[in-house]
Amino acid sequence: MQPPSRRTFLALGLITLTTACTGTDGTDVATKAPTPDPDTPVRLRAVTATDTLLAAYDALLATPGAQTALLQPLRAETAQHRAALAQGLPAASETPTPSTTPTATPTPATLAALERQTAQSHLADLDAARPPLARLLASVAAANALHATTLGAPSDQPAPTAPPTPATPTPGPALPALQKALSAEHAAVYGYGVVGAHLPDDQQRADARTYYAAHQAQRDTWQRLLTTPTPAAGGYQLPFPVTDAPTATKLAAHLEIRLSTVYADLVADLPAPHRRTVATALRDCTLRAHHWGAPTAPFPGIPDPLPTPTEPH
Template identity: 50%
Template sequence: MPAPTRRSFLALGALGGLHLLCGCTGEHDHTPGKAAEDADRPVRLRQVAATDALLADYAAVLAASPADADRLGDLRDDVLQHREALARSLPSSSPTAGAGTARSVADLAAAERRTAGLRLADLTAASPALAKALASVAASGAAHAAALGDTGPLTDDGASPSPSPAPVPLPTADADALQSALAAEHAAVYGYGVVGAFLPVGPQREDGRAAYAAHQARRDAWQRLLGTGGVSPTAAAPGYRLPFQVKDAATAAQLAAHLETQLTAAYADLCATTALRPQAAAALRESALRAVHWGADLPALPGLAPTDPTPAAS
């Protein structure tokens, strides 16, 4: 599916558009100067090397298990897109050939999880644009690992829905992005209320309830964080207009997938902030995994639009 845009979320019934929910359309994406490019270079080199090692693992498993070619081929294509995004501003190069250490799909799943953790380890050292890319790639890697059977934790990266209090006052850029994420969570809570009404009793409804509770917790955490930072939290709208009619369990699952996919865009923007990157990356990953659970065809770079700027070669 195409990468989500910042304006394709739920529409506000009262206002006729959802400028609140995904309003971070590039405030944090200023193209960095030469100093920022130089600062990003070590991070990019590390991440490209890690991606090349992962690609070598894919090659090794595909050679050992040709029957898995269809399943693994699409995931490998995503990893190639990850490499392209991470290698921008570096001299053009092809993936470094090497012997992969993975010998089975289980090994490959563990390699995806480990590599996703390496993305998060470099979050704080990256420029805002590169931080967004790292968080997106980490979310995609976590989805790959889950698809291959490995659902272990990536790292202790602030996944708790109750982040620690922020400094006072909260920086304006951080506050703006957090307000947009909060507005998106308000819409998600409303949307899951609709989803739950159409899901049958059983595992599907329990999944809907768990997601509803998770979004309530995330919403409450952002409200506390904004209040601690001296900012009045964005209030929920009086009502929301759904992107399509929900009439049965199938369309309810489609709405849940839509909600989670669009939340990845709000959280990619939040990853460009200074103090909130670990929490934002965790939220992006959780939404990406839920989107896949509800049937979304997740793009290789969840949360990033094709036009998102990244440092270009000088």
């Protein structure tokens, strides 16, 4: 039997050094302290912003003549957002702190503005979050935007724009997800052609034309990020027969809901420089699905309301 080589000893030394620094339970052997979760500051900021929003809902609901039927469901969804965002924070309080209580009674208009402000705060932290939390933040921000619209704010859907050209190509692991988003946009463009053909020549058809153009622009955005983008198929199988205006609007809602799921996943798959672009696409799909009569959901694009965060390494 040959004696171990110098390379073997070096490898063994590296293994010994590595295991001496970090225990198998994720703690630092020297300090016995758990490895800090990099998402904790992001979650704390998101919970604080949501507490402020909850306090505003409570203040408005406590006023005489409050629109309870409108406000209570939105408040309930906001509480669900808080529970998901606080997951993994053992010290998170169960109720808003006194500092989050509004000094003046809000109105539906100011509450709508606060919903949008909360959405922006979540989006501002997208790049700092790990993929599962980034996906959750984008979904909650889309729900905030829908809440603002429900409260009477005008729909916030600027025309899609191309993301900044990355200094390096999009990482390989993200390419299948990006190709999937492109394929979904190809299908949406085809689907909206069918939708428009079955709508009367009124505001609905005008809206369909606008959304058709938006999906073309979003399709072009993803094509610019791909070296070899997937081409559109000659045709696509519709999920159900479209024969009149009601089935056409049902198809439009279906397309937007499907895309919202694709974009929620894409937020987690793409690198940080592109997350805001994808989160904006998720928001726009959420608002368009609502426009076409789709039922609302507290977490647009996410079937599981409480995603389990990945353990830190």
